[in-house]
Amino acid sequence: MTSLHDQNSVTSASASPASIARGVLSLPYSNVDDVFVDGAWTPAIGTDRNPVTDPATGEVWGSVPDGSAEDIDAAVASARRAFAGEWPRLTPTERAGYLLRIADEVEKRATEISLTNTRENGSPVAESSGAAANAAGILRYFASLAGYLEHEDVRAFPRGGGESIVRRDPVGVCALIAPWNFPINLVVSKLAPALLAGCTVVIKPASPTPLSIRLIVDAVAAAGVPAGVVNLITGSGRLGDVLVRHPDVDKVAFTGSTPVGRRIAAASGELLRPVTLELGGKSSAIVLPDADLDAMSSVLIRSCMRNTGQTCYISTRILAPASRYDEVVDMVTATIAAGPQGDPLDQATVFGPTATESQFRTVLDYVESGRAEGARPTTGGRAASLAGGLERGFFVEPTVFADVEPWMRISREEIFGPVLSVLKYADVDEAIALANNTEFGLGGVVFSGDESAAFAVADRMDTGSVGINFFASNHAAPFGGRHDSGLGTEYGIEGLNAYLTYKSIHRRK
Template identity: 35%
Template sequence: MTANIELPPSQHYINGEWVGGGDRVIPVINPADGTQIGEIPSGDQHTVGAAVSAARAAFHNPHWRNMPPMVREGLMHRLASLIEENASQLGQIESLDNGKPIAFSSSVDVPMTITWFRYFAGWCSKLSGKSLSPALQPLDSHHAYTRRQPVGVVGAIVPWNFPLVLAAWKLAPALAAGCTVILKPAEQTPYSALKLAELISEAGFPPGVFNLVLGDGQTGQALVEHPGINKISFTGSTAVGKSIVRSVAHDLKRVTLELGGKSPTIILPDADMELAIPGAAQAVYANAGQICFAGTRLFAPRKQFDRILEGIASVAETFKIGPGLDPETLLGPVVSQKQMDGILARVDDSVRHGASLFTGGTRHGDSGYFISPSILVTEDRQNPAFREEFFGPVLCATPYDDLNDVAALANDSSYGLAAHVYTSSLQQAHQLSNSLDAGTVWVNTQLSPDPNIPFGGFKQSGWGRENAEDALDHYTETKSVIMKVDC
């Protein structure tokens, strides 16, 4: 099933050239069957240094730095068109090394990537400062204004769950702002980023504006620590995010972090169950649960609790489990043996600590890294199922009695990335959305980010915001200019 997929070069892309580098190689595994589909070099400090030098030279090159915004916009639209022309191949690549269903990668991941580049292309010509009136001087004595200038060289580190989409979430605003970028994809899922490098080159971006360095956590750490990097944009685990913060303390690099989540799905008694039940199932099981803002904690009225759980389990049973490249698959494997083993170990640990297993909790089949859709039930807020991010197709379900207590239940987490609310009451929707500690609240819908709506988390779910104009604030610096004009 993989023989006809053409993979891009397995090399670093630096200063417009494909290059080797690094003394280690990392195998890339197909999570649907555990076979090796390729290998990549693991970049070392020398590799990272070469990429940073190229990016810094490109940032200061007048050809990029002084490029008219509309010309930069044209490059980004050209890139979006090339992604569209290569959509079929990109969808197949994304399903091959990630395992996600081709039905999703071709209808969600690739179209979303195109949309993000087109949306941020429009911002190239709209990043402007303000004319300001001094508060302490006569109005006719000084002229003051601000400029928004690109922050510089950006190190963008993306995870394996949405390799192409999350690369676009970082690259599009960075390029629109006039930054140069070094992208480090996850070692498990490098190929869509490598294909993107081919298309960026074909689109005509100047050499060094975009660079790609392959490798694992050691490579990412070398990127974080390099003094030539002005900003790090990271999406991944909270633990790694905290490590990055410690690493950049010595030189105070700009940092944005989109980290873990344990997002609640709250079904109120008046909810339309024909909408809420399949919505709750989709919120937790899409992409095999490997979504940072997946609805992995369910809070449902006790009187309707059994009906809701049975409904979610019934919906999950309709999801065909299989290889991502099978067009009928709706639930693919998790990304690796390590990921599968970790998820199943957390399920067992939750049961040992008192949670009951409503359904699933086991490996599906004997080949590949498949996990059956699972539901754990607990009212113990200290149970691992309630507190820990599993990052797999596992739902923790908790009944509630009093509607006034549900916000406190949902907020009892170190995370605050997102929440999902199902209700027929506009008043309750507004009240509950206001009470929830979450960067995004979806009401009567789920898992639907938008390029014009900021996305990010409260608490240990991260710093800063992706998407919309808010994202551009992280890729620019504001400079104030004050001129005395009556001299």
């Protein structure tokens, strides 16, 4: 699954006290009956419901419509009408103006977005309070690319005698399907380039996190975006399948698990439909022998266990030189053990719950497999309820495993929870081979006191992004995975190009 791609440090929600009692929370949305179609909140056609559960308590606190195929038809038809209207015929600069207004409106809703997000998926408020600012940053970055779309691209025939004018046209109606771990930014990273390109969209959030995205749609409406350009449908995974295969959808953009991504890729291939897939990861942090472990400790959680390990790009495999293996294990263990776990509405919390009961059970299964296969837990390794104090909710203790071998499940498979594996290598060539010995290729980090040496190692890693002594992504640079981590990229001009189709008009000269 995936992550928040954030240039900025996490900030605090300005209106949030150190710890917020759930009983006094007043959120804009909890139990709702409508979807957003044709510029208005409209009663859903489907009558089924999807509950929204607080993973910190296990309590249901909201619900949304579990939309029907008829709801999808209505949303796609709305987007199709809008695509036939004024939106794609505005200049890119005019569309950029809308993006800037959406960014301002998103920031006005920062606290509501943060607290709704946290109650949906358990992301600590210290994490979720940065979501609105980051989303606004994504919108403003893509607005800055209007000039790229307006530049006339004229290419001469190589042998002379003529030239071609290359037009960049919007691809059409786009299905935007997002996961539950970063429900705001993994929609906005698709929405912003789609809108700038002139596309219209239907958004389908993950079923555990359907409420916080409504605040983004509210921001879109407040910014005056024409009716039908942005539509929102909520529901279970089966609804995503209906949307992906809808005959009037022109492109699919999906972030989520690799197995679901394969099914979407197969359907899109069958329909000859372009698709962007940002999928799972099992990234490695290579610790070179000269690494400063104190400096590494200061960025370890953000680089390797961000959002309670529910981040696609994080380096959950730490590759340590044999000469410093015990030292690295001790540092990683101490750093993870010192991170407070508890109520995600408390600003001091570093590790919250897993987002769903299903994920809770999956993570515990991986922990047990690590023990059974001979790995040694140095901290954590249990449901947090067994330690006392967190009897409610879906909490797994942040866990570090030492003596991990490459063949073990915890070393090979994406866990998507608070579990780190520390592996040993003999030399740099073996470290790179271990890092590349995976079906995935999404993120990675190299820790070293020698930036040139770290860059050389990063260059040999078969992965979409690598950080040197930290990990963060850049809205202006492409983010995407190799192998089982996906197809295509988001961010940068490359991410905008994913929402364009091209036409060459040839003329004699």
